[in-house]
Amino acid sequence: MARRGVIEDLQALRRFGAVNFVESSFGGDGRAKGVCRPALSKADLDARLWFAERCADAGLTPRIDRFGTVLAGKGGLLCGSHSDSQAQGGWLDGALGCAYALEVAREVPGVSAVNFQDEEGRFGTLTGSRTFCGEDLDFDAMSLSPEWAAPKQTLGEALEAARPTLETSNYFFDGFLRIEEHHRGFFEAHIEQGRRLERAGLECAGVSSIVGLRQLRITAFGEQNHAGTTLTVDRRDAGRALLRLCAEADEAFGHLAGWAQDLVWTFGIVDLKPGAASIIPSLAEAVLQIRDPDDDVLGAAEDTVRELAKRAAVDVRVSHDRPPLLPTPMDEAMLGHLREAGVETEMRSGAIHDAASLARAGVPAAMLFVPSIGGVSHAHHEDTRDADILKGAQVYVEAARRMTSSSPR
Amino acid sequence: MARRGVIEDLQALRRFGAVNFVESSFGGDGRAKGVCRPALSKADLDARLWFAERCADAGLTPRIDRFGTVLAGKGGLLCGSHSDSQAQGGWLDGALGCAYALEVAREVPGVSAVNFQDEEGRFGTLTGSRTFCGEDLDFDAMSLSPEWAAPKQTLGEALEAARPTLETSNYFFDGFLRIEEHHRGFFEAHIEQGRRLERAGLECAGVSSIVGLRQLRITAFGEQNHAGTTLTVDRRDAGRALLRLCAEADEAFGHLAGWAQDLVWTFGIVDLKPGAASIIPSLAEAVLQIRDPDDDVLGAAEDTVRELAKRAAVDVRVSHDRPPLLPTPMDEAMLGHLREAGVETEMRSGAIHDAASLARAGVPAAMLFVPSIGGVSHAHHEDTRDADILKGAQVYVEAARRMTSSSPR
Structure with a gap:
């Protein structure tokens, strides 16, 4: 089956921090797919080491920095999302965009893959992608948000604790990876986390802006x-x-x-x-x-x-x-490539995503949404139909191909 | 100074679980007198062992049971309260009634002294005094109320953990002490925990009923x-x-x-x-x-x-x-003795007290209130003026003397 690799990658990623929890009230497909993979936890770091290896398998040279942010390849269109989860998270939030990026890395020349740290805000707001875009954050002033049940520590302390695990990687980069001049744009796929696509019976949507x-x-x-x-x-x-x-x-x-x-x-x-x-x-x-x-x-x-x-x-x-x-608009030219790849609709994103960090830093950014069953997210029973995951991957790869072959910014 | 022993006993009791905490917003006398002495904590058990020794000093033979409830003396008028505190408690809630009972034990023949366990409801409602009155509670079904920050345990488990400390006492009674037929009534002193006495400029009040x-x-x-x-x-x-x-x-x-x-x-x-x-x-x-x-x-x-x-x-x-x-009325004859001892006013108690357990079990029960500065209680800065503590002790001893010399029930 086409793009079976995407499902396999998602299933592999799901094993890091898998929660064996069946919520009987769930009206979806009944399989429990919850994960607990908070930023800088053991499960999170292991997932990032895994992601770096998969990038290498796809032929992109990865680096993994002191955050656990992974950047693989050199320049071109940057594809990716994040693999950290909410404390009671689902298997697709962030992971889907990482799996799609791996698929693109395997199929489309001229791309890089990225996996940002702490998109979910365990220590702050979009900490990984903001650092990647050049913001100087004071890690010792950022401490665990109270809702994350874990020992109280600052981000600086958590980074020190993560170091021994990250250093085991051949790809460890002892610093913080930053956006490069020759990155022509950022393209992120994500589950919608709402019910608009499901209600409209659509397979995917482009994102016009982030709230x-x-x-x-x-x-x-x-x-x-x-x-x-x-x-x-x-x-x-x-x-x-x-x-x-x-x-x-x-x-x-x-x-x-x-x-x-x-x-x-x-x-x-x-x-x-x-x-x-x-x-x-x-x-x-x-x-x-x-x-x-x-x-x-x-x-x-x-x-x-x-x-x-x-x-x-x-x-x-x-x-x-x-x-x-602030509300953040997405790049109009990239939205055009999404339309050319067959995306028929656009919507606002009610969720904040790493794409907002890059857009605010002046990098052209675009997003593709796939449907969420029942609109459920930030919950263990978050899910998307396999057919929608596969269709989304196909559109994502096609759009990325168009974005890389257009003239650079 | 008359009845200085009461203040000394209160200060001694305050050392068990003392909290060194000064709340600058406190409008009272500025001294920090907070205690943290939750039922069955180390501080609580130590305070109970101390109380048993003081009863022995006063000439009453004490027993301390598996709860840590102390009963000293044989029959007559039962005087006392509780020495466990709220997690963020003050030095007088319960302790005052214990200190007054010691004073009566030293001065009035024909009394017993009692110090009930867990009046504050760490594990349930009036657990000590209800058990004392003959209720059969299921200790393994009673677990720590969620507001008590401590390891989750059942009352049964907490009792097992307390046993080694209690067994060090010469007065240990391996069972649960119960009310005796020849107890003629229960008399409890307590801080008001409200502002009515302070506002009215009164030194003490009898309690007509408990809400x-x-x-x-x-x-x-x-x-x-x-x-x-x-x-x-x-x-x-x-x-x-x-x-x-x-x-x-x-x-x-x-x-x-x-x-x-x-x-x-x-x-x-x-x-x-x-x-x-x-x-x-x-x-x-x-x-x-x-x-x-x-x-x-x-x-x-x-x-x-x-x-x-x-x-x-x-x-x-x-x-x-x-x-x-249910609302619980106090004993009318004992209220008469309080009036004879000079108590000029009566009020309802908005707080629940061990006296309610005994009244519900058919034991004549009465209470004496002394003023609370600013009405503050269940807080570290709970306090009462020394003069009010001493005056209350005098009235309490006089009323107890009258209660013991009246005809028994």
């Missing part, structure tokens, strides 16, 4: 006290204030979404301290993530939260939990 | 998915549903409190799973504690939550996180 994102940390400061003896009038209940603020923000965003129909928002983390049934919380925190293709909508949403914070019953501080990301 | 309590666990079941690519219409967001339900319940309780003025409610625990900024929560839980002197009010509040749960955007289950506690 902007603001992530706010909302912190309410109250006074710890006894939950039975403290009268309501005497309370400075941080938990109650935060819960009300979140519900009011949710209500307001609902109205905002009336005209900003792509707006999505998520309270993914809520934490009360000290966190006991009999104690009034002294501290309450929520992390709110807001995404929209229009930065003005993001600004309006943030303003709403700041207004609500001013009116809260206790002191509330609102801060950026990570630097805001 | 009822319902603790509900509210669990919302959603579907884990990507926080960027999943359209609002496609989401089954457990976190969003829970936040809205909590805010709506809070609003409804505010109306309910219009006529039920003693009603208090606390969302002390909220947890979203998997708990990541970029992931729509699949599971969201809150623990809601409701207290009121009127069980009908508690019923109305619970009904409100159940109605809101039915109307939530995702499936929500409401369950009793621990068995409901």
Whole structure:
């Protein structure tokens, strides 16, 4: 069967950090394909060493840097994605783009393959691809995001811990790999992670732009006290204030979404301290993530939260939990090559991808999406039909061929 | 100075699990007196062994059982409280009643002293005093409440771990101590943990009744998915549903409190799973504690939550996180003795105390409250003025003297 290598590569990659977990409520194909391969974990590093070997098999000379970012080949069209996963991740998020890049490396001359580190944000936002694009990040100031259940460490410490494993590779590069002048563009395939393609019955889509994102940390400061003896009038209940603020923000965003129909928002983390049934919380925190293709909508949403914070019953501080990301358009010429390769539709990406780092750095960037069953992602039962994976690979290879044979930027 | 022994005993007890923590925002006397002495921790067991020795010094023969509950003396009026603390507790909650019991033991004939295990609910509700009153609890089915940061273990396992320490005592009793027929009543002193006494400028109060309590666990079941690519219409967001339900319940309780003025409610625990900024929560839980002197009010509040749960955007289950506690009146004759000893006021207790276990078991029970500075409790900066501690001890000893010389029940 054509392009069977893509499925085999995905299955091989899936073994690194495989989670044997069957969620019976899953309406998909019933196979459990979850992975736990967080950036710089043992499973992640092993997967990257594996990826470097596969690049060498395809005839591209790989290097693997202190991050575990793999760059194979010299110049030309850069193809790839990332192989790190969410803590409770699926087998295709990032991995699909890596497998497609290997397929292109085997079939199309004039390409390089890349596998970026920490796209999922274990330590920051797009840490690997931003470093690759020349940003100087302070690794010792970047520490594990609280949602990643693991020992607290800075990125600098995690890199030191990873070094012995990376050094075992013949391809180890003792530094950080950077984008090269002769890279003519970046082309990334990814699962859609939404339901638009599935609903429309389409096999793939080009990506016109990547949404902007603001992530706010909302912190309410109250006074710890006894939950039975403290009268309501005497309370400075941080938990109650935060819960009300979140519900009011949710209500307001609902109205905002009336005209900003792509707006999505998520309270993914809520934490009360000290966190006991009999104690009034002294501290309450929520992390709110807001995404929209229009930065003005993001600004309006943030303003709403700041207004609500001013009116809260206790002191509330609102801060950026990570630097805001502006909406990022993809390269028009490369979108043209995708259309020539048979891609009939375009959509915005609600997810952030490494392609955004490269586009922001001035590198022409494009993306191809394949359908996600039920729109599920960032979950163990994330999946895509084999036929869609294979069709996507065919389109990806064809588009890459066109991109490499067009005149360089 | 009169009754200086009480202060010395409290200071000695404070050393077990002392937390060296100064909270600069504290408006009290500025000294840090926090303790961390959770039930069956090393600090807790050491404090109990110390308490048994002090009982022996006072001339009462102590026994310390497999729980670490200490019972000293034979029959008569049972005086005491508990010496275990909250994980982030103060130096007086429970300890005050233990120190007063030692003082009575030194001064009044015909009393016994008791120090119950796990009043704070590390493993359950009033586990020590309920066992003492004859309830047969299934220790292996009772495990650490999630808010107690410690290794997960059942109460049975914790008791096994405690045994070597308890066995070092000459007073070790290899079983569980129980109430005796010839105990004529139970008399417990405690800090108020609220601000009523302080506001009224009073030195102490008798307790007319102990409030009822319902603790509900509210669990919302959603579907884990990507926080960027999943359209609002496609989401089954457990976190969003829970936040809205909590805010709506809070609003409804505010109306309910219009006529039920003693009603208090606390969302002390909220947890979203998997708990990541970029992931729509699949599971969201809150623990809601409701207290009121009127069980009908508690019923109305619970009904409100159940109605809101039915109307939530995702499936929500409401369950009793621990068995409901009915409001419990204190003994009228003993309240009379308190008045004779000079206590001028009575109040309801918004906190649950071991006295409730004994009253429910049919033992006449009474309580004396002393003021809490700023009403603060279940916090490191919980405190009471020395003068109030000493005055309370004087009243407690006088009332106990009257209770022991009245005709037995």
